[in-house]
Amino acid sequence: xxxxxxxxxxxxxxxxxxxxxxxxxxxxxxxxxxxxxxxxxxxxxxxxxxxxxxxxxxxxxxxxxxxxxxxxxxxxxxxxxxxxxxxxxxxxxxxxxxxxxxxxxxxxxxxxxxxxxxxxxxxxxxxxxxxxxxxxxxxxxxxxxxxxxxxxxxxxxxxxxxxxxxxxxxxxxxxxxxxxxxxxxxxxxxxxxxxxxxxxxxxxxxxxxxxxxxxxxxxxxxxxxxxxxxxxxxxxxxxxxxxxxxxxxxxxxxxxxxxxxxxxxxxxxxxxxxxxxxxxxxxxxxxxxxxxxxxxxxxxxxxxxxxxxxxxxxxxxxxxxxxxxxxxxxxxxxxxxxxxxxxxxxxxxxxxxxxxxx
Numbered sequence: 001x002x003x004x005x006x007x008x009x010x011x012x013x014x015x016x017x018x019x020x021x022x023x024x025x026x027x028x029x030x031x032x033x034x035x036x037x038x039x040x041x042x043x044x045x046x047x048x049x050x051x052x053x054x055x056x057x058x059x060x061x062x063x064x065x066x067x068x069x070x071x072x073x074x075x076x077x078x079x080x081x082x083x084x085x086x087x088x089x090x091x092x093x094x095x096x097x098x099x100x101x102x103x104x105x106x107x108x109x110x111x112x113x114x115x116x117x118x119x120x121x122x123x124x125x126x127x128x129x130x131x132x133x134x135x136x137x138x139x140x141x142x143x144x145x146x147x148x149x150x151x152x153x154x155x156x157x158x159x160x161x162x163x164x165x166x167x168x169x170x171x172x173x174x175x176x177x178x179x180x181x182x183x184x185x186x187x188x189x190x191x192x193x194x195x196x197x198x199x200x201x202x203x204x205x206x207x208x209x210x211x212x213x214x215x216x217x218x219x220x221x222x223x224x225x226x227x228x229x230x231x232x233x234x235x236x237x238x239x240x241x242x243x244x245x246x247x248x249x250x251x252x253x254x255x256x257x258x259x260x261x262x263x264x265x266x267x268x269x270x271x272x273x274x275x276x277x278x279x280x281x282x283x284x285x286x287x288x289x290x291x292x293x294x295x296x297x298x299x300x301x302x303x304x305x306x307x308x309x310x311x312x313x314x315x316x317x318x319x320x321x322x323x324x325x326x327x328x329x330x331x332x333x334x335x336x337x338x339x340x341x342x343x344x345x346x347x348x349x350x351x352x353x354x355x356x357x358x
Contacts (some may be wrong), residue, residue, distance in 0.1 A: 048111040048357060051075075053144065055094060057084040057326075057336050059317065060114050060159070063346025067354055072108040075099060083326030084336055099143050104150045112353070113156040115144055116341055141176060148183050155217070155353060158209040159341060162191045165207055176209075185211035186218035196226045198345035200318050201233045201281035206341070208349060217356045224348040233266055233282050236315040237299060241306055248304040260298060260305050267298040274298075282308075282316050289313070290335030310334055318343035 047070040052061045055074045065071060074085070075095045085094040095102070117140050148156065165173045180187050187209055194204040212218040247253045252269065259274035260267050266282050268275045277283050282297050289296045296307040308316070310333035314323060317340050325333055 048354070049109065050112045050114050051107060051110045053099065053113065053115040053147075054117050054140070055081070055085065056116065056340050057081050058088060058094075059319065059340040059343050060116055060157070060346050061089070062319070063341070063343050064112075064114060064350040066343075066347045067350035069112065069350060069354070072110045075102065080326070080328060080332050081336060083328060084324070084333075087324040087326060099140060104147055107147065107151060110151065111154050111357075113144065113148060113151075113153050115156070116159040117141055117144060142179075145179050145183060148180075148185070152184075152213065154213050155357060156185070156209075156211045157349065157353065158211075159346075160207050160209075162205045162207050165189070165191070180209075180211055184213060186213075186215045187211040188218060188221060188223070190223045192223065192345060192349075194318075194342040194345055195229050195279075195281050197224050198318060198342050198348065199227055199229055199231060200316065200342050200344060201229060201231055201236070202283075202285060202316050202342065203277070203279060203281050204284045204342060210349070210353060212356070220356045221352060224345070224352060229281070232264075232280070233299070233316065234264075237308065237312050239301065240303070241309055245309055246304050246306040247298075253305065256298070256305065260300050263300050265299075268295060269298060285313050285316060285338040287335050287339040289338045290331040290333075295338075296334060310337060313337035314340075317341065318345070 047068060049072040050061075050064055050069050052058070052064075052071055052074040053076075055061060055076045056078070058074070061071050061074060071089075071092060073095070074089075074092055075097070076082075076085070077096060077098050079096045082094045082096050144156075144158070164176075167173065177187065189207055189209040191205050191207050192198075194200045194202045194206075208223070210218075210221060210223075212221065247256065256267075256269060256274050259276075265280060266277045268277070268283055275283075277297075285297075286295050296313075298305060298307050300306075310325060310330055313334060314325065314337045315321065317337055319340075320343075326336075328336075
């Protein structure tokens with residue numbers, strides 16, 4: 001798979017005429033694209049269409065559809081996402097082919113490209129390998145660039161971990177910015193936190209990059225402003241939960257019971273100690289909640305000490321109560337929740353984009 005991804009990336013870059021320039025002061029690669037692409041035609045009286053890449057279980061899609069957009073295509077290579085995704089959307093269903101295996105000419109017409117492209121290569125949890133990630137996750141950005149060049153949508157939204165901006169002393173982000181500029185897009189980016197910009201009690205910082213082909217639209221666009229946090233994590237957690245989520249009769253209980261003593265605080269077990277979230281909100285929900293469970297937030301109630309359930313994790317990402325979870329192991333559901341986005345924040349960004357695109 002590693003060899004296939006490398007060959008696919010090399011062939012794709014050659015196809016679009018990328019001119020590589022090696023800079024001895026950088027370990028990244030500068031990308032030059034052809035300019036002068038045609039502007040996409042406007043659709044009058046119709047909803048603007050989006051394609052949802054690296055879609056996960058559809059968090060970005062929900063946010064944009066709430067803001068008045070229509071989804072034309074959705075893709076994610078993680079086949080475990082399909083069970084959850086397809087339970088919640090009638091059409092289009094989730095395409096699980098590798099993004100490299102989907103001919104760009106087969107993509108339907110669309111106005112906006114949406115992509116929470118894989119962040120593990122740029123996050124602390126992913127060891128910050130960036131474009132050098134051996135699994136090819138960092139290079140997936142260049143597939144986005146190819147699609148933007150060939151399909152020329154009027155705008156896009158990209159989402160990633162906040163560490164993207166500082167990765168490799170800023171070189172990675174400089175490559176991304178230059179690539180998007182060479183494609184003819186005007187961009188803005190900002191780090192937003194779910195607890196300050198979405199009224200969701202989760203301390204989750206992510207970087208959002210918006211791009212517009214029309215400079216006036218880009219200049220006019222503004223990211224959502226901060227709003228008060230009026231809800232507690234208790235508004236998203238149930239009074240009762242299945243016994244399997246409680247630590248009361250488990251070996252770990254003796255090690256954590258003295259440190260977890262408040263029903264108004266969220267905790268985490270960090271393998272050797274209990275971490276208290278001093279802000280009184282849920283710490284960042286991460287994809288690796290599904291790998292051993294040590295990052296799943298812990299709360300206390302009248303019955304004892306327990307970890308959050310997968311359903312509660314989805315609710316703390318702003319997914320609607322009616323959102324259906326796939327018939328999967330809890331570890332997979334935790335992974336899906338942590339790997340998703342905070343839906344109300346996406347909706348606010350989408351609304352701002354729609355205002356300047358209409």
